[in-house]
Amino acid sequence: MTGHFEVRQYDAAGRLGELTVPRAGVTVETPALLPVVNPHVQTVQPATMEAEFGAEILITNSYVLHGSDELREPAEERGLHDLLDFSGAIMTDSGSFQLAEYGDIDVTTEEILAFQHAIGSDIGTPVDIPTPPDVSRERAVEELDTTQDRLATAAGVDVGDMLVTAPIQGSTYPDLRESAAAHAAATGLDVFPIGAVVPLLNDYRYDEVVDVVAAAKRGLGENAPVHLFGAGHPMMFAMAVALGCDLFDSAAYALYARDDRYLTVRGTEHLDEMEHFPCSCPICVEHTPAEVRSLDGDGRQELLARHNLHVTFGEMRTIKQAIRDGDLLELVDARARGHPSMVDGLRALYDHAAQLEETDPVSKDAVFHVSAESARRPEVVRHHQRLDRFDLEGEILLTEGDARDAFDESWRLKPPFGPYPPALAETYPLTAATPTRLSREAYETAADGIARLVECNPDATFTLAHRNWPATALDRIPEGVDCECLPDQ
């Protein structure tokens, strides 16, 4: 099926989109969160998810239903929407997680897809092999072959207007992830989960998550809706969205609540360690940690699960509004300060700046330069790429001070972008707001911009008039450029 996913607006590789789910007769706004609903135990009722939290889609496990003497028949007779009392879209997982956890399951892709169809699932999932991180390349390739066979099988099953996912595996080998994604895209299936990243997330290996997602995105291309499977902690939603993930599922809201753990966009707190709730959701406005601690297990768990859902859905809205405002990367930067491993993730994200640049809008509100890392933003990469559009001759001044008549042209300088002609001064992205106290990275990146301009214009000679740039930046200025330090302003 094609045409069921439409992107409305980009920021970096993040996007606001719409996923049409024909069998449910609904359109889901993305990025979207799918709360995981356990068919047996519901800490928060699906109807509440819909009414109070605005959930448009949820996910439940068809393998659990399939194996349940109690629920299998009711699911087949009444259908999932009635069974769970949820009118939005319902996605179903296949048992692959159970396969990864317990080594064996007793259904085939054909069987589970037929069952998912029978119980009225709107988005079904084949039985892929979730290859964990760090396995041998041989094993990763072998299991990926099996996964790809099953995707081919799934593509051949008649499931009516149920959408079907094509999970992308390949362990921690980015090239396998990329080719797996290209294969998945070619199956004609509908939604693309990036699988088996949970062990990486559990170990705070965010930089590797970033590399895996970036690789999968290269293989999928722009127009595929991407689900980051098993990623339910709100701390990393913004980063994953900036890479181009559209769907997230959260079992964390309930699992964490069971252990008295409280989610925030900066990490996780334990209820026992809390004096104040760092949140303004309805639960946290109405209760103190001491009050919640005094409740019995079920009451405590429900309130924590509801808080966890509020912060999770709130972060999704924050991300959507950030894409709308064009400041998603500033949000990612702020969120990265929640944990040192998130900083590694941020640095890995900007290793892929050229990839993010491909979909970054040609104009947004002013860029905010808010960290050393942000010297490597896609807007800066694009500015450097475009320096080859100028054709300069004669004596060129690049200056942080005044233009000078003695030169054929006087260009201006703005770290981290580097040189630009004065006519562009008031245009995006050179309207960026920067700190007075710039990082060295900003000057060094500006120097790289100068180097590129010099390289593209061998017939011109250049003079750089800077205000006390650091030595590490001046070291990057090509030989032959005359450098002059201007007095302080």
Add this chain to the structure above:
Amino acid sequence: MTGHFEVRQYDAAGRLGELTVPRAGVTVETPALLPVVNPHVQTVQPATMEAEFGAEILITNSYVLHGSDELREPAEERGLHDLLDFSGAIMTDSGSFQLAEYGDIDVTTEEILAFQHAIGSDIGTPVDIPTPPDVSRERAVEELDTTQDRLATAAGVDVGDMLVTAPIQGSTYPDLRESAAAHAAATGLDVFPIGAVVPLLNDYRYDEVVDVVAAAKRGLGENAPVHLFGAGHPMMFAMAVALGCDLFDSAAYALYARDDRYLTVRGTEHLDEMEHFPCSCPICVEHTPAEVRSLDGDGRQELLARHNLHVTFGEMRTIKQAIRDGDLLELVDARARGHPSMVDGLRALYDHAAQLEETDPVSKDAVFHVSAESARRPEVVRHHQRLDRFDLEGEILLTEGDARDAFDESWRLKPPFGPYPPALAETYPLTAATPTRLSREAYETAADGIARLVECNPDATFTLAHRNWPATALDRIPEGVDCECLPDQ
């Protein structure tokens, strides 16, 4: 009066404390937010502030009441708590703001303090002169003299058990702010507002706000409760608390709402530009921006004011919990990514790292190293200070690899802290979590630690075995230290 303010716990110079307000018979937990209540127009009722938002203290303007034909007598007859229907503590401003805005007011310090006492204020304020930024030093000194005369007057007035504030002025001259603060502390008055910072805040001059506050704190000493007067935007609360501010007042919640502006911890949004509310407060969970836009002026204003209060009180709880957890500086770092000028503020904050170190706890949970800026945290400053406690002789290896028998001692290395004896490996702050991809600042600061150790131990000779430290760090290693680059792990 003394003994009415007690600090329970520090993090950097930020603290959890208790301000006892004897006239109100209450104790206010700090850091605290004082919503500004306009005696004439109340967007949110004081009783609602108390019941729904947990406000323990508010501030209103006694000068406005004094000049009101309508409210002056009721205030005197019924008292402020009855008039406003608020049972917590009530602080009153004196008209200084009106003096700054309109150039003239018609009350003296004696008159306004007597009036504040008469209407039942719990914390009164004399008429100081709020000298704006950037004035001549002469004018700043002259106006400060007047302010100090009035504080002397205020200290002599009998106001029973009403607390009285001693505002600190001095424009943008840190030395004047420091001496003004020392003078204010010596008056024996009770609460210490840092005045006239609003023009700096309005112009995003956060680095100068930091310098002004740090100077005032040096003059006041540790035990004075400090009010950052007029600072009502939640974006900078964490930074101001980390410097040692305890009280904040917010008129912003209502003033911004009047202009359809929506506060967040990352800045300000305009309702017209919003598709999604980036927040999980009760208002934002129950309404969409489109719904709020469709309301009439009063209804819109009330909902926005309530959201603004929720996010403001929520940020105070977030800050309190961060102090409790010992990760206030990580929160400040995240908040600094809201605007480039906040990054300048963060860098200015760490110019005062030695001052923050004075009250930073000897042990906390693990430090998270989350940015280039955080290489200058007080914990790192303290580690460097304490390197003079060791007395080393002979051949010392400082290594990121294994210890070696050929040396008299083998020390370890951890950027940004630098060298430490192996016995300290599992102790705070060396348990810090750091990114794999460290900033150059972290290596350079570690190199500075090595330089300090070398300087303190002239009888020892040192060998540095590092894993590919950047040249800018190696440049800081003193001559005479033998440097060796270890192979990658």
